[in-house]
Amino acid sequence: MLRRWDSPTPFVGGLVEHECPRCHRAVELPFGSLCRACRDEIERKAARWANAIALASTVVLAIYVTLRVPPEPIARRVGVVAVVVWFVLANMVVRRTVRELMK
Ligand SMILES: [Zn+2]
Known part of the structure; x- marks a missing residue:
């Protein structure tokens, strides 16, 4: 309005x-x-949570890709790219979620 x-x-x-x-x-x-101190504290905690959760889920995905993807070079490369993209996206999503929940 x-x-x-x-x-x-x-x-x-x-x-x-x-x-x-x-x-x-x-x-x-x-x-x-x-205030600046609260924003810094929230950002530190969000980064810590994001790194831990993204790393744990990426390890699970990497194990799955290693076991399930056929041993052809192109398939392996696609699997590696998928794992890297997964880590980046999971990190961003968890960081944003924790940041919003802690406000
Ligand atoms: Zn404050």
Whole structure:
């Protein structure tokens, strides 16, 4: 819904919080955002979870590809590419999910 031009409510961009909503540390922040320390902590935890889960699932996929893909060179190369792509995508998805859940 669009805001009326003469609305008494200020724009959200003009609102300022005086403490972090997560750690309650006194800082000046735009409305709805977290302080630098909280963002760094969330990013560190998300990266740790993403690396662990992506690595574990990639190992399982690599074992499956090793056992099931025929021993032809092209099939092996496609399997290796699939494993690498799986690691990258799993890492991105888990990182994003953990980041959103921890906010
Ligand atoms: Zn904070």
